[in-house]
């Protein structure tokens with residue numbers, strides 16, 4: 300029996316905001332001592348009341364609009380109940396049946412991937428396991444977290460990796476998150492199952508691989524699961540519905556616990572936060588704020604600047620680089636600039652002025668054939684005969700005298716190292 304992969308993604312993105320999702324605590328947690336950015340709300344103390352962060356809602360809707368979703372005019376928060384040490388309230392405020400954004404899509408290569416929903420929730424605290432103890436840091440507790448859920452439209456691990464990268468680029472273009480995977484600002488979960496090739500039906504089970512924090516691990520974990528599940532099918536067994544985690548040291552996925560069905564979370568509407576209503580005028584304004592996204596920019600760069608697709612992709616990898624390129628290209632040849640930026644990564648860190656200066660200096664320098672003419676002139680001058688003789692008899696430093704003469708004749712527009720090289724060659728041949 301030939302099997303095919305059925306794969307959907309859940310992508311969590313930590314929003315870049317001044318404060319947390321439901322309290323005024325600072326969201327700038329990366330330089331802070333453990334448990335210094337907390338308050339009764341994000342510690343889940345009795346009686347504390349959550350107040351939603353307006354900017355977080357806007358950022359989520361902006362992402363939804365960028366992913367071609369319908370933005371809901373009516374939405375609400377719900378409680379997702381479960382017990383875990385890093386969840387102080389015993390529930391997470393999330394969104395269940397009325398998320399902020401639904402029914403979107405993204406085009407990947409020539410394939411369309413469905414975006415089921417984009418919703419907003421709060422992050423949990425962090426458990427640190429040390430010397431047999433579990434330490435808890437609640438600085439992360441209550442940070443605004445967006446979840447993007449895709450349809451099970453992926454048939455290869457490469458497609459899943461490419462879409463995750465695209466979403467990372469999009470949130471960076473929207474400037475709603477740095478999406479730094481090492482900092483946990485972008486976290487991936489993959490729902491992996493297999494079915495008979497050609498079947499239209501969705502499999503009756505899925506294996507959820509949790510908390511993947513690099514694109515490379517995503518690829519490895521999916522490939523591992525495909526092999527593991529295929530073997531089960533081959534021996535006449537059905538893979539179990541469960542959560543698994545990627546263990547990078549052993550390069551395997553390991554079973555964590557049986558997957559909760561939705562009702563296990565006993566979702567119910569968050570009673571402390573009234574439902575949200577958005578006017579069509581407000582939602583229109585959000586949609587109008589979506590900037591030119593990476594894929595569209597790549598197309599435009601190819602069209603306007605006549606550069607190759609791969610070159611344009613590199614330039615559009617980040618918003619900053621793409622903007623730098625466009626600004627600088629007004630002052631210099633875009634094709635040459637594009638090639639330099641692609642091949643010389645150190646140029647990418649310069650600001651536009653310094654970038655242009657560096658490029659200009661190189662543009663103005665005389666090329667090898669022009670330098671050869673000057674070098675020959677200098678060698679043939681009577682006044683330099685002694686210096687040449689000295690150099691030939693082993694006085695290395697007398698080449699500096701000749702170098703000076705060439706640089707003077709070239710009005711300084713020469714690369715000294717290249718001049719030296721030509722001088723040596725010409726003297727040896729003379």
Ligand SMILES: [Zn+2]
Nearest residue numbers: 322324338341
């Ligand atoms: Zn707080």
